[in-house]
Amino acid sequence: MERLANRVMLLWGIRRAGLAILAGAIGALALPPFSFLAALFVSFTLLVWLMDGCAEAPGSGRMARWRSTFLLGWLFGFGYFVAGLWWLGNALLVEADEFAWALPLAILGLPAFLALYYGLATWLAGLLWSDGFGRIAALAASFGLIEWLRGLLFTGFPWNAIGYGVMPVPIMMQSTAAIGIFGVSTLAVFVLSAPALIGTRKGAPIGLALAGLMIAAHFGYGAYRLSERPTAHRLDPPVTVRVVQPVIDQARKMDTGDDRRAVFEEHLALTALPPKPGTRRPDIVIWPETSVPFILTETPGALARIADVLEDGQILIAGVVRMEARGAGQEPLYYNSIYAIDSQGQIIAATDKVHLTPFGEYLPFERFWNRLGISNIVDMPGGFTAGTRPALITLPSGASFYPLICYEAIFPNELTADAGRAAALLNITNDAWFGRTPGPYQHFLQARLRAVETGLTLIRGANSGVSAVIDGHGQIKEGLDFDQKGVIDSTLGGDVVPSWDIYARETHFWLLIITMFLIAGVSRMGLKIRLN
Structure with missing residues (x-):
């Protein structure tokens, strides 16, 4: 040697x-x-x-x-x-x-x-x-x-x-x-x-x-x-969560017209699947990042259609694009967001992505790049706008989830003190952009480590995978591999494994x-x- x-x-x-x-x-x-x-x-x-x-x-x-x-x-x-x-x-x-x-x-x-x-x-x-x-x-x-x-x-x-x-x-x-x-x-x-x-x-x-x-x-x-062993259980009684992995090709989501409505219906069909024999119906259904391929609040009948599919008491947590109107002559603002929607079709909670992806969701030094004819990969006028701070998604039952939208899961030092009050981490993403490459698997590992660091269960919903429910030790309780269409039904007690805090x-x-x-x-x- x-x-x-x-x-x-x-x-x-x-x-x-x-x-x-x-x-x-x-x-x-x-x-x-x-x-x-x-x-x-x-x-x-x-x-x-x-x-x-x-x-x-x-x-x-x-x-x-x-x-x-x-x-x-x-x-x-x-x-x-x-x-x-x-x-x-x-x-x-x-x-x-x-x-x-x-x-x-x-x-x-x-x-x-x-x-x-x-x-x-x-x-x-x-x-x-x-x-x-x-x-x-x-x-x-x-x-x-x-x-x-x-x-x-x-x-x-x-x-x-x-x-x-x-x-x-x-x-x-x-x-x-x-x-x-x-x-x-x-x-x-x-x-x-x-x-x-x-x-x-x-x-x-x-x-x-x-x-x-x-x-x-x-x-x-x-x-x-x-x-x-877990030192706390923040969900009493436990809840059953369904994670929907629809495996929608990214090109379909970006098309206009009838195909977008078909994408929406595919999510609804997976949501409505009956639970496995001997298991409870889901209390909460999770859809991945930007799963709704249109502005939900601007599409007549979309919220009513969700209400038709959800059973009484069920709640849908979905990745959406949120639009915020501004004054006359100004372009609206767009946010990469999460909505919680109840069985009456009402939006009961919302939060926006705070840490946007450069060149994907916004252009650093936008005017310079625009002069060169370069725009965002995600076609949105002016790109996405960053939220001010992550907000817990708190449901009427009192259950709270800490949101990590896509890219946010790779930043270990950005979880705020609110994560310490959450029943679980919630990471929704859309890695279909990268196809069957190492990318989705690398992203999955990094999200998985956030569960270990915080000691909290991580619920991960990905359009094309990898979706999973992961405990505070980083162990996969239930999962779907890349390109595997289906749902995960898992019962959560809000277990918290002892862990050092970020400081x-x-x-x-x-x-x-x-x-x-x-x-x-x-x-x-x-x-x-x-x-x-």
């Missing part, structure tokens, strides 16, 4: 760049639907050895080393994000005649931008690089910090943070309840990089021992938390980052003393 490490460190030029891109791309195999965890060990072991090749050498200038470490991280990130996000281009093919030209921007442009974050991570790690186990602590702290920044800057896009690749099963998901996804990413990079120490020998005993302790703690805490998770994360940087700093100082 030492010989292999030396060969990697000594690579130069196009071979070095190619291996950096390949290392990043290999790492993406750890993401759903492949979940091949070993790929990340290969990926980060190669990255450490490549970083060793950028290490300080006699005669090399500081700026040259900075450029080298930044470029290395950018190439690694470019490979990782192209391999992990290529499926975004599928959304542009729904209306290929209008948006196919933008495929290179989606498949290569966005990864090129996101790779800048990983370039910053390796540059920062390079400032504290040493020849012992401290260098993998530097890499871990830098990646953890940069992943946190990626979830924050420019409205944030923490999709496929490194930590998601090391949580394929529930026992490996529980640590996120204590340190959050960015804390898991930090520890993951340390452990994933540890095999590199075998090839360079220095610091291997301590580094590998620490990595082993982290793995043991990760599994140990996972086993402990899975053994914990505790953030505190633990920052303590972890500081500790890793201290280890890296002490190791770096020791190297300088030896060199002097």
